[in-house]
Structures are given as C-alpha cells and as structure tokens.
Amino acid sequence: MARSGAKRGVGSAVSSGSEETRRALVAGAIEALCEEGFSGASAREIARRAGCNQGLVFYHFGSVANLLLAALDEVSRIRLTRYQSAVAAVGSLGNLVEIAESIFKEDLDAGYISVLAEMIAGTSSTPGLGVEVAARIAPWRDFAAAAVRDTLADSPLAQLLAPEEVAHAVVALYLGLEMLAHLDGDRSPALALFDRAGQIAGLLSALGGVSTTREKP
Amino acid sequence: MARSGAKRGVGSAVSSGSEETRRALVAGAIEALCEEGFSGASAREIARRAGCNQGLVFYHFGSVANLLLAALDEVSRIRLTRYQSAVAAVGSLGNLVEIAESIFKEDLDAGYISVLAEMIAGTSSTPGLGVEVAARIAPWRDFAAAAVRDTLADSPLAQLLAPEEVAHAVVALYLGLEMLAHLDGDRSPALALFDRAGQIAGLLSALGGVSTTREKP
DNA sequence: GTCTATACTTGGATAGAC
DNA sequence: GTCTATCCAAGTATAGAC
Numbered sequence: 001m002a003r004s005g006a007k008r009g010v011g012s013a014v015s016s017g018s019e020e021t022r023r024a025l026v027a028g029a030i031e032a033l034c035e036e037g038f039s040g041a042s043a044r045e046i047a048r049r050a051g052c053n054q055g056l057v058f059y060h061f062g063s064v065a066n067l068l069l070a071a072l073d074e075v076s077r078i079r080l081t082r083y084q085s086a087v088a089a090v091g092s093l094g095n096l097v098e099i100a101e102s103i104f105k106e107d108l109d110a111g112y113i114s115v116l117a118e119m120i121a122g123t124s125s126t127p128g129l130g131v132e133v134a135a136r137i138a139p140w141r142d143f144a145a146a147a148v149r150d151t152l153a154d155s156p157l158a159q160l161l162a163p164e165e166v167a168h169a170v171v172a173l174y175l176g177l178e179m180l181a182h183l184d185g186d187r188s189p190a191l192a193l194f195d196r197a198g199q200i201a202g203l204l205s206a207l208g209g210v211s212t213t214r215e216k217p
Numbered sequence: 218m219a220r221s222g223a224k225r226g227v228g229s230a231v232s233s234g235s236e237e238t239r240r241a242l243v244a245g246a247i248e249a250l251c252e253e254g255f256s257g258a259s260a261r262e263i264a265r266r267a268g269c270n271q272g273l274v275f276y277h278f279g280s281v282a283n284l285l286l287a288a289l290d291e292v293s294r295i296r297l298t299r300y301q302s303a304v305a306a307v308g309s310l311g312n313l314v315e316i317a318e319s320i321f322k323e324d325l326d327a328g329y330i331s332v333l334a335e336m337i338a339g340t341s342s343t344p345g346l347g348v349e350v351a352a353r354i355a356p357w358r359d360f361a362a363a364a365v366r367d368t369l370a371d372s373p374l375a376q377l378l379a380p381e382e383v384a385h386a387v388v389a390l391y392l393g394l395e396m397l398a399h400l401d402g403d404r405s406p407a408l409a410l411f412d413r414a415g416q417i418a419g420l421l422s423a424l425g426g427v428s429t430t431r432e433k434p
Numbered sequence: 435g436t437c438t439a440t441a442c443t444t445g446g447a448t449a450g451a452c
Numbered sequence: 453g454t455c456t457a458t459c460c461a462a463g464t465a466t467a468g469a470c
Contacts, residue, residue, distance in 0.1 A: 052437090118341065120400050452455075
C-alpha cells in the first residue's frame with residue numbers, strides 16, 4: 001500500500017492534493033457505506049460523493065475493498081478516541097449509563113456503527129476481507145473489555161461476570177441495536193433500553209452492597 | 218406476485234415442475250445469502266446453486282429482491298415453527314437457557330441468522346426493501362416478547378422489565394452475536410455467554426424469592 | 435498527481451425458441 | 453415451464469494523455 005509519490009515529513013500539517021483526494025475518498029466511502037450499504041458502495045458511487053474521478057480509487061487504494069478498509073480504519077480511529085475521552089468523564093454507574101446513551105446516539109446519528117455492520121455483512125462476499133475486518137474490530141472489543149473491567153472493579157458482580165464475556169455481549173448488542181434501529185428508522189426502542197438500564201443502576205445504588213462509584217486513579 | 222400458470226388445489230402434495238423450481242430457487246437463495254452475502258446473491262449465483270436457468274428467477278419471482286424476500290419468508294417459517302415447539306418444552310429457567318443455547322447453535326450452524334443479518338444489511342442498497350424486511354422481522358420480535366412475558370410471569374423481575382423491551386434486546390443480541398461469530402469463524406464467545414447465563418439462572422433459583430419454574434397451562 | 439478513455443466482466447432483465 | 457440468446461446498465465481495473 002506504499003504511495004508512489006514523494007513523501008513529506010510525518011505529521012505534516014500541509015495537505016497536498018493527493019492527501020486531500022485520499023481524505024475525500026475515505027469520507028465518500030464512509031458516506032456510501034452508510035447510505036447505500038456494502039453492495040452500493042462501488043468505486044463510481046464513492047468517487048461521485050468525493051467529487052473526483054472513479055479511477056482515483058484504484059490509483060490511491062488499489063481496490064474498492066482496500067478503500068472500504070481505510071474507511072473502517074478512519075471510523076475506528078474517530079470513535080475510539082471519543083470513547084476514551086468519554087469513559088474518562090465517568091464517575092458513577094448511573095453516570096456511565098447516561099454517557100453510554102449519548103455516545104450511542106452519536107454513533108447512530110453519524111452512522112458509524114452502520115459502517116461497522118455493513119463491513120461485517122460484506123465479508124461474506126469478498127474472500128480475505130473477513131480477517132481484515134476482524135482485526136479492525138478487535139480494538140473495539142478490547143476497549144469495551146477494559147471499560148467493563150474498570151466498572152466492575154470492587155463490585156461483587158466481578159465474581160460473577162468475566163469482563164471479556166460482557167464486552168463481547170456489549171459489542172454484539174450495540175451492533176444488533178444499530179441494525180434494528182436502521183431497519184425501522186426508529187431508535188426509540190434502543191433508547192428505552194438505556195432508560196431502563198439507568199433505572200436499574202439507580203436501584204442497585206439504592207439497595208447498597210454494590211459499589212456504584214469508581215475509583216479515580 | 219400471482220402465478221400465471223394453472224392453479225392446483227391448496228396444500229397439494231404433488232409437486233409440479235414449477236413448484237420444484239420455485240423451491241430450488243428459494244433454497245439456492247438461502248444458500249447464496251449465507252455463503253456469498255447479500256451482494257453476492259445474484260440471480261446467476263442463485264440459479265447456479267438451484268441447478269436451473271438464470272431467467273427463471275425473473276419468471277417466478279419478478280426480481281432478485283423478491284426472491285430474496287421469499288427466502289427470508291421461508292427461513293422465518295422454519296425457525297418460528299421450531300421456536301414454538303422449543304418453548305413448549307421449557308420447564309424451568311435453567312432449562313430455558315439450555316434450550317435457548319441449542320436453538321442458537323442450530324441457527325448459527327444452519328446460517329439462518331446470517332440470512333436475517335444479510336437482508337437487514339442489504340436494505341440500504343435497495344429502495345423499498347427496508348419495509349418489506351421489517352415486516353418479516355416483526356414476528357420474530359413478537360415471538361420473543363411473548364416468550365419473555367411467559368417467562369417473567371409471577372417473577373418480581375416483571376415489575377422491573379417490560380417484555381417488549383427485553384425482546385428487542387434479545388433479538389438485537391442474537392443478531393449481533395451471529396455477526397461476530399460469523400466474522401471470527403468462532404462461536405465459542407457466544408456459547409460462553411449462554412453458560413454464564415445458565416450459572417446466573419442457577420444462582421437465582423438457589424437464592425429463592427424468584428420464581429424459576431413456569432406454569433404449565 | 436489527476437483525468438479521460440477504454441477494455442473487460444458481471445448482473446438485471448426481456449424476447450423468443452422449444 | 454424451461455432454456456438460449458441477447459440487450460443494456462453498472463462495476464472493476466488499466467493505459468495513456470495532460
């Protein structure tokens with residue numbers, strides 16, 4: 001995937017025409033995946049959205065699949081950064097639910113999880129795509145596992161639940177809720193679940209015996 | 218979607234060449250959706266698997282999308298029948314988890330949920346497909362809601378959880394777990410969750426105060 | 435580095451022979 | 453009812469001009 005053109009310094013703020021085109025194509029790919037799905041995200045459709053020529057997809061990324069993977073990379077980067085800053089602000093269990101809900105709304109409205117879901121669904125049709133997508137999903141699961149581990153720390157629930165298992169379930173639920181919301185064009189059933197989770201979190205803290213605040217390291 | 222040929226009696230056991238072809242095409246469509254995904258389920262690919270000519274897709278179903286919907290109908294029919302017989306055999310909460318696990322394995326191994334996931338993902342690329350798929354998913358959610366309602370009856374949890382909400386979460390989790398299992402080619406994380414749920418069910422019944430057996434009507 | 439033009443392939447869909 | 457042949461649109465990918 002090495003570029004053929006002359007290299008500039010790493011981290012250079014100046015964007016050449018090449019970098020601009022690459023960015024536009026990645027943005028177009030994200031858009032196309034969200035709005036047209038995996039099978040609608042063709043080189044022509046993406047280039048149309050990026051406002052450039054179809055041939056540039058192959059010049060810059062070699063194939064449509066590679067561009068789609070670059071789009072997934074970009075979405076991963078954006079979201080993991082956001083998640084990181086969000087969990088840093090978490091104080092209590094009820095607080096965690098509130099923050100998780102606002103994050104979920106962002107993901108849903110911006111279509112970030114759509115990109116994930118479409119890419120996973122698309123792996124069936126392109127040989128070799130599966131392992132690449134799996135490698136890019138792994139950080140999401142790792143992040144969720146770390147967050148669950150922190151939240152369960154010092155809680156009696158920690159004896160009952162393994163963080164990796166809960167993280168797997170959380171990612172799966174996140175994916176599934178997005179697909180149903182996208183299908184129905186209605187996110188309210190998903191949001192109702194967050195409200196319910198908030199109620200239960202409140203109940204747990206009222207009952208006592210369960211740690212509902214997290215240590216600040 | 219009316220057929221042009223002469224009609225035989227409803228429920229006729231004799232299969233004409235026409236019915237045989239239709240069945241083969243539906244079976245081929247299910248196979249193609251599982252193995253090649255939505256974008257790989259073309260008329261030619263499906264016809265190849267059905268062992269018949271590509272033109273027959275359009276003769277019998279009018280379009281590829283209609284055939285794919287017929288495939289989804291068939292999967293729905295098969296699974297809902299199976300679910301119905303399964304919940305009838307449920308005695309206790311721990312028993313429910315065991316049965317749910319075996320059902321999940323069946324769904325996963327036969328690729329039934331793949332069909333669901335691929336069709337949902339595919340709705341983005343075909344205008345008008347969304348409402349059709351949504352209408353075919355509704356029975357799954359209704360079934361899950363009824364099962365949850367029965368299971369929660371006479372339990373204190375019934376005050377805390379709305380059946381429709383839990384059902385939505387269950388369907389979403391089911392979908393998400395399938396997608397991750399399919400992606401990784403590894404269903405063990407999903408099965409571990411069932412084991413954990415079984416443990417918790419056992420714990421609940423040991424604690425008492427929660428009804429773990431269901432009335433047999 | 436970018437764009438136009440083009441070769442090639444696959445897919446949706448129809449017409450007409452059998 | 454099925455098959456062959458065919459049309460047309462869309463997609464991937466490359467070559468070569470600018």
